[in-house]
Amino acid sequence: MAEFKETSPDAPLSEKTLTWIDNRFPLSKLYKEHLSEYYAPKNFNFFYFFGALSLLVLVIQIVTGIFLVMHYKPDAALAFASVEYIMRDVPYGWLIRYMHSTGASAFFVVVYLHMFRGLIYGSFRKPRELVWLFGCAIFLALMGEAFMGYLLPWGQMSYWGAQVIVNLFSAIPFIGPDLALLIRGDYVVGDATLNRFFAFHVIAVPLVLLGLVVAHIIALHEVGSNNPDGVEIKAHKDENGRPLDGIPFHPYYTVHDILGVTGFLLVFCAIIFFAPEFGGYFLEYNNFIPADPLKTPAHIAPTWYFTPYYSMLRAITNEMIYALILCVLAAAHLGATKAKISTLLKGVVVGTAVVAVALMLAIDAKFWGVVVMGGSVVILFFLPWLDRCEVKSIRFRPDWHVYLYAIFVVNFFVLGYLGMQPPSYIGERVSQVGTLFYFGVFLLMPWWSTLGQTKPVPDRVNFVAH
């Protein structure tokens, strides 16, 4: 506990008040630790806007969400009409609703860019593993939040999207059908589903999200921010113990982020006011038709931010299982012949592979599709232990690492595009190659990240004054 401070009787009221609070709550301490004396590297670039922007979008979603809940009715018979009521009869309801619907997509845009930044500059590497893990958990919670929120307008896409995704759970052996029933609360998506998704969307998941965001920021401020050069600024400090390449977050990055926020709002508001449907990507046209359990739309696709994973789900066909079995066998062969591990461990590797192959042959491909879809997100959690390159930042890695990440991004877009399209033969083949590439990048990372000649990492950060 800090020492109890006394103020002189003729100190100004503001000082007295602050001292009174500081004696009871670490206000000045928190302000210093997280803002005025939190030293962030001075060489942040464009990609470093997206952390602050994610926080901004979170606040937008919570505030607009509160106002939407005041008028929305979580009832299968009333939900669609209540959304139209918000769009028409609630003063500026259309603005609140468009902010929320555009905010959902904007959230994924900024979070994807934020994660991509972490990926290329090695922000997940030691000692920032927990920052990354909390971040991945936030992403997972965000996906749940978006999925459940999408059911609420109770349009055709809401309904059938939820139907398709919840049905996936029934592919899990033994517990699947009961699990799907538990999630739906009914044999088809219905009023019970809408009510529980509403409860999760407005209470449970936001609470988890907020907690995780706090943990993410506390962990970050404990270890300090990484930067585009991936060098530790704490290695060089002045006589006061301040990093030489660090600058106080406030005011330097607060004014910087105001600029970033304005740029973001220009794009965000342009969409809200001039193209709120964003060509059917942010608000799908089909979702202006009320949910009809008797009329299945010809083509059901999730919202754009889920389509890469949906693509990977659809890529796992019976034929693809054989390709995956080949991959498992090849990995087991490598493990048994090349790896420098004990004979006992080699036996375990081969045994596991045999069991895996047996299961892959025994259980329906649909289940493995679900596993792959889940795995495509879960694998992100392991990134800190998969990447074994000597240097953190892409700037000092071999050139071909840059190309590999570029292909990874293009592959992600291609998978996303294919996930929006109706199934086709060519599309299926491309998405299968894309899926193998996606997982290949991560699973082979311990190997490929050590290859090639890295460039010398400077002692201090590169910075050109503005």
Add this chain to the structure above:
Amino acid sequence: MKNFLISLCLVLGVALPAFANTDTIPLDKAPNKLNDLSALQNGAKIFVNYCLNCHAAAYMRFNRLKDIGLTDKQIKDNLLFTTDKVGDTMKISMDAKQGKDWFGGNPPDLTVIARSRSGPGGTGADYIYTYLRTYYRDDTKATGWNNLAYPNVGMPHVLWELQGQRRPVYKEVIQHGHPTQVFAGWQQTTPGKMTSIEYDTAVADLVNYLQWMSEPAQNTRVRIGVWVMLFLLIFMVIAWRLNASYWKDIR
């Protein structure tokens, strides 16, 4: 980074045009009259007289029509048939069962129909504009009508008195080495109350009304949006200079 952006452009450039038109006939572009109050009012009149008997617009209130320049009295005197309260929504007395018996399906609510029918081939307005202008006589159908934009449609040609009766003319062309029937135009079999141009204008007014009704706030939205963008642009300059003045100390 540059490579990444170039490849991204290439991928999107190849991918996006693949949203090809899959409709039966290419959609005509609906004229945009969303700021033309007399056209919207005419559209509202046609909507109430011809559509709002089988189709409801259950999320739309009559008195919202004040946004397109009508007064409560005008609405009461000319447009209220199904209710006597100007604050009511546009409901109908036909029920779903009757709809199913008479047309094989319940006529959909039209409040947001213009938004829901958008797609790769054109906007919802384009679709309805084309649909209402491609009805033709087909005695093989229960209603005696068929449609080029929506083949085997359940709805009869409600506006036929205005348009008259028509039939499509096909010509034979060779496609991929096979003789194929291709739509070549229309033949008027009986005249309507309107000329072809008058009819197109009336449908355009109706479509614009439907487009407006699907989102009555849309004109307000754009108008506010312009001011928001102007504010943000000016604020951007301030934020930029503020940032620069702080950061000039950082070397």
